[in-house]
Amino acid sequence: MKNTFITTGLLALSFISTNAQNNSVPVYLDDKQPIELRIEDALKRMTLEEKTRLSYAQGKFSSPGCPRLGIPELWMSDGPHGVRAEINWNDWGYAGWTSDSCTAFPALTCLAASWNTTLAADYGKAIGEEARYREKDVLLGPGVNIYRTPLNGRNFEYLGEDPYLAAELCVPYIQGVQKNGVAACVKHYALNNQELWRGHIDVQLSDRALREIYLPAFQAAVERGGVWSIMGAYNKVRGTHATHHKLLNNDILKGEWNFDGCVITDWGAAHDTYEAAMYGLDIEMGSYTNGLTSESEFGYDDYYLGKNYLQMVKDGKIPMEVVNEKAARVLRLIFRTAMNREKPFGSITSEEHY
Template identity: 75%
Template sequence: MKNKFFVTLLLACSISTVSAQTPVYMDDAQPIEARVKDALSRMTLEEKVALCHAQSKFSSAGVPRLGIPELWMSDGPHGVRAEINWNDWGYANWTNDSITAFPALTCLAATWNPDMSAKYGKVIGEEARYREKDVLLGPGVNIYRTPMNGRNFEYMGEDPYLASVMCVPYIQELQKNGVAACVKHYALNNQELWRGHIDVNLSDRALYEIYLPAFKAAVEEGGVWSIMGAYNKIRGQHACHNDFALNKILKDDWKFDGCVVTDWGGAHDTYEAAVNGLDIEMGSYTNGLTSESAFTYNDYYLANPYLRMLKDGKVPMSTIDDKASRILRLIFRTAMNRQKPYGSVATEEHYAAAREIGNEGIVLLKNAPVIKKGAPLLPIDAAKYQNILVVGDNAVRLLNQGGGSSELKVKDMVSPLDGLRAAYGDKVTYAKGYAAGRPMYGRADEISQNVVDSLRVEAVEMARKADLVVLVGGLNKNHFQDCEGGDRLEYGLPFGQDELVEALLGVNKNLVLVLLSGNAVEMPWVSRVPAIVQGWYLGSMGGKSLADILSGAVNPSGKLPFSFPAKLTDCGAHAFDELSYPGDSIKQEYKEDILVGYRWHDTKKTPALFPFGHGLSYTTFTYGKPVLSAKTMTADGTLTVTVAVKNTGSVAGKEIVQLYVGDDKCSVLRPVKELKRFAKIALAPGEEKNVTFTLTPDDLKYYDEISATWKYEPGKFKAYVCASSADVRGVVPFEMK
């Protein structure tokens, strides 16, 4: 970091002596475009090229001669990663880089609350600013195509509209701190297996309707300052220098004025990188996480090889001027932005935000009585139980560890066991129940059968004597779980958890199962477990959030951002041959096309175990009959849908009202319905509110591959008011003229 401090000091000294002769680029009162143009005119070709590639593992060069500072980047998107060494992947072992771990983005998406997204962006931006980072590598907005993807926990679910709405406030509030969001991984990084070379082919409809909208919203609505390319290929060309994705769509169609940054090691060719829209090359000659080489940063594709091609006239000079302009624009927005606020880290405000996001994102999947006509098992009434047994490795595991680049070094971490002990005191006992091994990347511990058996026996014996059992299981962030670099190997729960669930049920029916994961899992025992909670990876305050929900101090209000298929072949990506998933190791074809997630379950009449948008509450909500403002919509008009929602239970709660639209008859395949609007409302017991949604003609359109434009076909449509994609509370037809 010494280099950064020196350049910053030089810059401060230069600015402190502002005079009539001050260069335009140094004067932040000038428009950014004037500053970019002025700085570019003063730079040598060598200085321009130096901007385009890394100078260390997480920084790229500025222009020291002109007092223009370097850019410092950090992994996200759930917290600011601990400091990495200058020239290798080891941790620097600083003592002042501990931070707040925020809930994973699957949890944020499960809040269905843009206010939580804005709060998330604000506080993580403050932590990145405190750590003097200029670019935070997140949020992730790739679509959840398969529950086997090891990186789904970093993304925002299966629906492009939900991901679009939820990513924009995060970006906007993060960037108010003078820290650039770097939305990732553009595009089609929907699996980790063979991620460095798998060549994805799909229809234009699937690309434009499903996989691109969240990126487009990040650019056009969020105003994002940087985007990270994906590792995979798109139609034969690597995503980090893909002419179609970067030049045509991102920069021409969407008018993106920021920087395209490689994923670490995502560049593969100098000419393609030069002409196909890449701006900053990071991490080349490594696989992104582990290996090192003798190559220097000047050997990168966009370093000396690029400089030689420019001097030899093999690539146009316009390419370097465009790249350097974009990088300067990013520097002026971040590193040279004197208006950015001071940061802060691991404050009470940040912990409160992490806890609130967790509270709103936890999903109550099931809550049934153990005894017929009895009360549901949750919330846990302290007066009813004297011996509460907590079981599970995940009850004590530090789930900030592992996962690859999202690994975090926390200042504080409240485990589920800690949280439940704080809520229920000495009534809580603990048994490990199963072992998952050490958090590691690229490999996993093998647990001997003797250990598995002994831990299970111990937990079962303790459960036999307990009044209530809370099993905290799920996945973790080890390799082959929720972790980058490899996909899951099985849809079922790992580490013998299925057998553990069965054994616990055999001795105690009062079982609450808490699943901590970023993915759906198979549940062969689902009909016999009375209460199931999807708890995600909740970060520093996770134990407090779980205790808030389980105790009833907070009424659960999260809803699933992706479907839970009953079995893997019920998922569209897995309903075909291996070419659809995982591919043949070279190529892959998205054979389910636009029918991703609930679109597949609805259209193919294959119900999900737990559908998209599902989530229960400790209260009940009734919906009135939806009312349309008119029976027809015109090309230049709008239509409103209004529905009354009432809390008919005895406690305050929040309900997420979802509006879907379906096209009754169309010349092309369309899903039964698609999410177009949602609203999260708070209701006191007995309170009723009207929720009004406005639809426009754009909400009725599909991407027409023949004309390469968005269009709708006049005719009959339906508006579905839903509590989940499978829980339709009202349908109203209308016509598009």
């Protein structure tokens, strides 16, 4: 499937060459133009269906671009300690490739114990090189949730129990990854502080605890790290699922912190079409469907941001400015990663990485 879109990309390059003589190159294909101008140009050319289709998966770890316009798909991979072995297109089995080995880096809890920002930068750069070599556009890490119990099954992949330490170490990690034209995806936003009952547990806390303990690392990731994507958490916060949460996403993340990237669900963390559309979710991944299999009664179009989202827009229940803003964020991520022609080639399992 990926080869199909590689071909699409080559056609897009051919299109540039053909039209250059006529000075009619679409702005969105010209990576010498400011990225916001490219986004504006692409949005003018896209149909409503193409805009909404940007916002949900087409495979287990891929979301679509706009093939008609030569805008490529996004490929994501689990982190944050190594680039996950290739998963099958439409199920959770491993593809069994013999060419996708990766360096297994120490867990982030070990990185946190080093108190070493230089090492964090080297770590991020190295794992970003491996993701780039594997042609991944988004690396799902680092994790910066705060340890609240030793029984949390994900403690090993977070940067410790101190908000200041996690903030100081995640910033160079993110910058190191993104030097490779690969987006870091800081997770799990927010308050995913235990794995037990994570899909429905409802976290109640004071504003002071939220601001002083649980959000500083995420804020540093956005304001100082310049992170390009953030992963929404499974749990509820004050009665609403975090992945489409007005306070967390609209008011704080995109409002106060001026985050210009994408909010991506953890796999299967979306629960409502209207909330997902209106409260800041940009890309929905991993919702519980059977995907593209021919016997499927429940496929990717049945995601919350799938056909129901499109219909709600057509019915006037969701404004077009919401659609355009969401599509712009996905396009910005694609232009920073998959359509970035300045990114290096990357490397994998090198002596330096070991």
